[in-house]
Amino acid sequence: MNVLWFKRDLRIEDHEALKKAEKLGPILPIYIFEPKLWQQPDMSYRHYVFLQECVSELDRSLNSLGQKLIIKIGNAVDVFDDIQKRHRVQTLWSHQETWNGWTYDRDKAVKRWCESHNISWHEPVQNGVIRRLKNRNGWSARWYQQMKQHVLVSPTQLKAIEEQSENLPSPAELGFRDVDFTDLQRGGRQEGLKLLHSFLNDRGEGYTREMSSPVTAFGTCSRLSAHLAFGTLSIREVFQACERRNQEIKKMPRGMKGKWPSAMRSFSGRLRWHCHFIQKIEDEPCIEFKNLHSAYDGLREYDFNDEYFEAWKTGMTGYPMVDACMRALAATGWLNFRMRAMVISFASHHLWLHWRKTALHLAKLFSDYEPGIHYSQIQMQSGTTGINAIRIYNPIKQGIDQDPEGLFIRRWIPELCDMDQDFIHKPWQAESQMNGYPMPIVDEKIERKAAADKLYGLRKKNDMHKEQVQKILSKHGSRKSRFPRTTDTKRIKSNAQGELPL
Ligand SMILES: Cc1cc2nc3c(=O)[nH]c(=O)nc-3n(C[C@H](O)[C@H](O)[C@H](O)COP(=O)(O)OP(=O)(O)OC[C@H]3O[C@@H](n4cnc5c(N)ncnc54)[C@H](O)[C@@H]3O)c2cc1C
Numbered sequence: 045m046n047v048l049w050f051k052r053d054l055r056i057e058d059h060e061a062l063k064k065a066e067k068l069g070p071i072l073p074i075y076i077f078e079p080k081l082w083q084q085p086d087m088s089y090r091h092y093v094f095l096q097e098c099v100s101e102l103d104r105s106l107n108s109l110g111q112k113l114i115i116k117i118g119n120a121v122d123v124f125d126d127i128q129k130r131h132r133v134q135t136l137w138s139h140q141e142t143w144n145g146w147t148y149d150r151d152k153a154v155k156r157w158c159e160s161h162n163i164s165w166h167e168p169v170q171n172g173v174i175r176r177l178k179n180r181n182g183w184s185a186r187w188y189q190q191m192k193q194h195v196l197v198s199p200t201q202l203k204a205i206e207e208q209s210e211n212l213p214s215p216a217e218l219g220f221r222d223v224d225f226t227d228l229q230r231g232g233r234q235e236g237l238k239l240l241h242s243f244l245n246d247r248g249e250g251y252t253r254e255m256s257s258p259v260t261a262f263g264t265c266s267r268l269s270a271h272l273a274f275g276t277l278s279i280r281e282v283f284q285a286c287e288r289r290n291q292e293i294k295k296m297p298r299g300m301k302g303k304w305p306s307a308m309r310s311f312s313g314r315l316r317w318h319c320h321f322i323q324k325i326e327d328e329p330c331i332e333f334k335n336l337h338s339a340y341d342g343l344r345e346y347d348f349n350d351e352y353f354e355a356w357k358t359g360m361t362g363y364p365m366v367d368a369c370m371r372a373l374a375a376t377g378w379l380n381f382r383m384r385a386m387v388i389s390f391a392s393h394h395l396w397l398h399w400r401k402t403a404l405h406l407a408k409l410f411s412d413y414e415p416g417i418h419y420s421q422i423q424m425q426s427g428t429t430g431i432n433a434i435r436i437y438n439p440i441k442q443g444i445d446q447d448p449e450g451l452f453i454r455r456w457i458p459e460l461c462d463m464d465q466d467f468i469h470k471p472w473q474a475e476s477q478m479n480g481y482p483m484p485i486v487d488e489k490i491e492r493k494a495a496a497d498k499l500y501g502l503r504k505k506n507d508m509h510k511e512q513v514q515k516i517l518s519k520h521g522s523r524k525s526r527f528p529r530t531t532d533t534k535r536i537k538s539n540a541q542g543e544l545p546l
Pocket of ligand 1 (some may be wrong): 255265266267268269270272273311314315317318319321379380381382384385388410412413414415417418419421422425
């Protein structure tokens, strides 16, 4: 008997581990609820309810093939040990997982267990992330190779195996509480497919221009991130759906194409970034905890201001664009890229808060929390990678550029709902209309300059800085691609994410 362990791949379509395991004979498909994982400081209620929806849909899909999903509760090694006592397990199958420090250590323990029980553990790759990569040369070409492989259809039937299944605990049993949300995304593959279809055929046309403004981004962006994080859709399926749509667009008469070609180009590039960033944590797991470039160690550690942290978390900094974003995020579990970058930049630069605590807070709020992308981006936007341009967003300018009429601000900050348009981005200038909204907790200009001076000063003075930069670039930096293989070959010249396109 072969065990198929579902992890962050909660689907039966395009599932290489399932396909291969099933060819060997009867399989036991299991999902292990690991209490210790869910006690980690980056885990939260909203991840859990999304997971529950994904797991119950996966169970229905497997049931329709003749074998229910077996849910087990406990440490993975103990669960496998227990199963092994009742069945003769020959192989273990799961997709290769690149997640947080806890799952990394757990996988090492599972590997040891498999070796000591003479069970071979097969881990096919479900994305474009390469294990034991030496450097980034040729990475992009390998990513395209992986994305262009056939999407695998699900098995048509599975032989039932008797094994007891448990129920997932309720969020309350886990001690999870979340009172702030009003509008979280739903989990499960059907939801993911609906989003993919509506994005590619309807919502996504204005993507390139509209992705940066929170006024438009909630509707225009694909909103697939949580589905990719939980694996209800594979990144290859999404990439190939985008390629097919691109072909359709190409065949349209010139006047009918609208902004679709640009939208598809931008979107396809971001799917590659998804894996590019996860590759960083695969190659250097410690970026979850430590600065990528050690020159930044000690810079913020001793200055942490808890009052600033509290104001930032609760959307009470006095900077409307930052506060509207933090409140919108608490309610919906999502923010667009530009606003994610702005809120962390504000925390790391203007408030000079070390990124580790702010990153954990955001991790818990993002339904789509994906450690590889998250910590790489957090460090980029906090200026601690050494290889990226230092970017300090001015939240007033971002407000004026991305929400000129203050629609987003008024929606999420009811205190400012009736504020005169002239003051919506600088409400402190209209003190009488503040309705309890706070004055700014720091001076934007002074703190931006102070942060820039510290960071640029450190880069300039330090010879060791340069030396380490070369090593980091060789290991993590994106290369100019000789393979611009999206169906539309126009290259993206630069990107707000701060690295060259792969
Ligand atoms: C501080 C910070 C933290 C972030 N944390 C996460 C995270 O935990 N999980 C996460 O999925 N994304 C994260 N991102 C990246 C990005 O903001 C989200 O992927 C995106 O907003 C998700 O919305 P969407 O699915 O509509 O994306 P779309 O714009 O529709 O893009 C499609 C897909 O491409 C990928 N993608 C898009 N932008 C990026 C990017 N900049 N880097 C890497 N992949 C990208 C995502 O998988 C996304 O689902 C973070 C960005 C910042 C600045």
